[in-house]
Amino acid sequence: xxxxxxxxxxxxxxxxxxxxxxxxxxxxxxxxxxxxxxxxxxxxxxxxxxxxxxxxxxxxxxxxxxxxxxxxxxxxxxxxxxxxxxxxxxxxxxxxxxxxxxxxxxxxxxxxxxxxxxxxxxxxxxxxxxxxxxxxxxxxxxxxxxxxxxxxxxxxxxxxxxxxxxx
Amino acid sequence: xxxxxxxxxxxxxxxxxxxxxxxxxxxxxxxxxxxxxxxxxxxxxxxxxxxxxxxxxxxxxxxxxxxxxxxxxxxxxxxxxxxxxxxxxxxxxxxxxxxxxxxxxxxxxxxxxxxxxxxxxxxxxxxxxxxxxxxxxxxxxxxxxxxxxxxxxxxxxxxxxxxxxxxxxxxxxxxxxxxxxxxxxxxxxxxxxxxxxxxxxxxxxxxxxxxxxxxxxxxxxxxxxxxxxxxxxxxxxxxxxxxxxxxxxxxxxxxxxxxxxxxxxxxxxxxxxxxxxxxxxxxxxxxxxxxxxxxxxxxxxxxxxxxxxxxxxxxxxxxxxxxxxxxxxxxxxxxxxxxxxxxxxxxxxxxxxxxxxxxxxxxxxxxxxxxxxxxxxxxxxxxxxxxxxxxxxxxxxxxxxxxxxxxxxxxxxxxxxxxxxxxxxxxxxxxxxxxxxxxxxx
Ligand SMILES: Cc1ncc(COP(=O)(O)O)c(C=O)c1O
Numbered sequence: 001x002x003x004x005x006x007x008x009x010x011x012x013x014x015x016x017x018x019x020x021x022x023x024x025x026x027x028x029x030x031x032x033x034x035x036x037x038x039x040x041x042x043x044x045x046x047x048x049x050x051x052x053x054x055x056x057x058x059x060x061x062x063x064x065x066x067x068x069x070x071x072x073x074x075x076x077x078x079x080x081x082x083x084x085x086x087x088x089x090x091x092x093x094x095x096x097x098x099x100x101x102x103x104x105x106x107x108x109x110x111x112x113x114x115x116x117x118x119x120x121x122x123x124x125x126x127x128x129x130x131x132x133x134x135x136x137x138x139x140x141x142x143x144x145x146x147x148x149x150x151x152x153x154x155x156x157x158x159x160x161x162x163x164x165x166x167x
Numbered sequence: 168x169x170x171x172x173x174x175x176x177x178x179x180x181x182x183x184x185x186x187x188x189x190x191x192x193x194x195x196x197x198x199x200x201x202x203x204x205x206x207x208x209x210x211x212x213x214x215x216x217x218x219x220x221x222x223x224x225x226x227x228x229x230x231x232x233x234x235x236x237x238x239x240x241x242x243x244x245x246x247x248x249x250x251x252x253x254x255x256x257x258x259x260x261x262x263x264x265x266x267x268x269x270x271x272x273x274x275x276x277x278x279x280x281x282x283x284x285x286x287x288x289x290x291x292x293x294x295x296x297x298x299x300x301x302x303x304x305x306x307x308x309x310x311x312x313x314x315x316x317x318x319x320x321x322x323x324x325x326x327x328x329x330x331x332x333x334x335x336x337x338x339x340x341x342x343x344x345x346x347x348x349x350x351x352x353x354x355x356x357x358x359x360x361x362x363x364x365x366x367x368x369x370x371x372x373x374x375x376x377x378x379x380x381x382x383x384x385x386x387x388x389x390x391x392x393x394x395x396x397x398x399x400x401x402x403x404x405x406x407x408x409x410x411x412x413x414x415x416x417x418x419x420x421x422x423x424x425x426x427x428x429x430x431x432x433x434x435x436x437x438x439x440x441x442x443x444x445x446x447x448x449x450x451x452x453x454x455x456x457x458x459x460x461x462x463x464x465x466x467x468x469x470x471x472x473x474x475x476x477x478x479x480x481x482x483x484x485x486x487x488x489x490x491x492x493x494x495x496x497x498x499x500x501x502x503x504x505x506x507x508x509x510x511x512x513x514x515x516x517x518x519x520x521x522x523x524x525x526x527x528x529x530x531x532x533x534x535x536x537x538x539x540x541x542x543x544x545x546x547x548x549x550x551x552x553x554x555x556x557x558x559x560x561x562x563x564x565x566x567x568x569x570x571x572x573x574x575x576x577x578x579x580x581x582x583x584x585x586x587x588x589x590x591x592x593x594x595x596x597x598x599x600x601x602x603x604x605x606x607x608x609x
Contacts, residue, residue, distance in 0.1 A: 149228060150438065160191070
């Protein structure tokens with residue numbers, strides 16, 4: 001891609017299949033915000049999504065309690081999905097690195113349009129897998145032939161038969 | 168935009184994508200050829216699933232006016248061939264034009280179009296669009312500066328055909344795209360005549376590309392259809408011209424498409440609002456026919472172009488022919504542009520001028536035996552037409568001339584028949600017409 005970030009389909013598929021719980025930093029309680037769309041979709045696909053947003057702490061978003069900070073989220077967090085701007089990504093990355101072992105964090109994923117190379121380098125040095133400037137909803141849909149339903153170019157060419165899946 | 172910095176570029180070759188893009192095996196049955204989903208509605212798992220679909224929170228099918236699996240396969244295939252982000256298929260080429268402008272035009276808005284267009288498009292833009300208070304300013308794109316001069320604050324887009332119907336005219340896409348970019352407006356290119364095999368408009372800066380899939384993509388004259396391909400690279404928020412995508416959409420309970428869907432916004436909007444509310448949907452059977460057609464696109468276009476080149480040379484040397492406007496002829500003023508923008512041929516639709524004007528033009532067409540006298544292009548059959556008395560007869564003499572459809576003009580869409588049979592038919596038609604015209608004058 002133009003941004004020089006090359007994530008192979010296999011790499012992204014591996015992440016999306018290994019991860020079960022996602023902390024969504026910057027999740028919004030408003031139905032018409034992009035994060036709400038992504039959270040809803042990821043829930044439908046079977047992920048537990050825990051919203052993190054100090055301004056909505058204590059509120060429920062899509063049936064999940066929202067927490068003010070990563071450290072407060074209960075249980076294991078396989079992946080942190082970042083809906084903040086590129087600058088804020090640095091601080092969240094440092095939090096994720098600090099909580100890595102306590103929370104079992106393995107992946108930090110920065111949303112489409114978000115990129116912070118220094119933060120990514122710190123994360124990778126700490127053993128985290130980092131994805132930047134991609135949307136897990138779009139990538140999940142693309143890799144599972146659902147994006148194609150919308151008339152989009154998935155760039156996937158294959159004559160292999162996929163296992164039909166429910167939902 | 169070069170290949171490598173286009174995020175939608177695929178490492179697979181054109182011919183591979185022509186056969187495979189959008190059509191993996193059907194997962195439930197394993198059917199290798201794409202099923203025709205002759206079906207209107209799709210069962211919801213539960214109320215929450217229904218709500219997610221209505222809210223555009225999940226991918227999936229709801230009702231075939233908005234989207235259908237067979238049509239979606241075709242959409243992905245065409246998007247892939249042009250390295251676009253997504254595509255929206257619809258009932259016809261004209262529906263595609265309507266759908267493209269509908270996304271961002273408001274009453275009072277304007278756009279600039281080339282005068283060298285398919286006659287039906289000139290009427291659609293100049294007359295019917297006026298009823299929506301959309302204003303089209305036609306200018307001669309041969310001099311790109313004309314386009315810059317025609318820009319007004321209300322102008323939102325620039326429209327042209329890459330290889331224009333009927334004339335063998337090629338537009339200087341890069342120059343026009345530069346003007347569009349500077350002005351912050353969208354360049355829309357009708358790529359029907361060139362097809363994605365000969366020209367990929369996004370490589371030259373177009374934001375959207377339009378097709379009448381009725382023509383070469385379906386290829387056999389069976390299926391009407393249209394398509395709007397979105398490059399995914401146009402920044403709708405660069406100014407306040409594109410509120411249809413950047414402001415809350417009242418027809419979608421206030422959803423802001425560009426913010427929510429990013430580079431998927433145009434195609435999502437074109438389905439969820441455009442097709443939903445304008446209703447000009449492509450039929451699944453037509454999508455299937457068009458998918459089949461595209462599987463052999465490169466082979467057909469190569470031969471179309473080879474035949475057309477030879478027919479053009481034959482006519483160019485013919486005593487009863489005054490001129491030939493085919494971009495493949497070295498004498499064509501568009502030859503250099505054609506070499507730049509078209510790869511692998513010069514198209515197969517062109518015009519020639521007969522000696523003897525309007526009457527002679529009509530007679531040539533009437534005397535063809537093999538070539539079909541009808542209003543269409545891009546069929547396996549050779550098609551012939553006298554635009555001034557048919558497709559362009561709605562236009563004033565001045566408009567017809569500007570569109571390359573003067574009284575002496577005959578348009579031919581060269582098919583895939585044996586070359587000698589095509590030239591022999593045109594030869595006898597020209598000679599018989601000349602005799603008849605001579606007799607009538609006596
Ligand atoms: C260049 C071009 N654009 C658009 C159209 C309109 O397409 P349709 O007839 O599919 O509506 C045509 C049809 O002749 C065409 O030739």
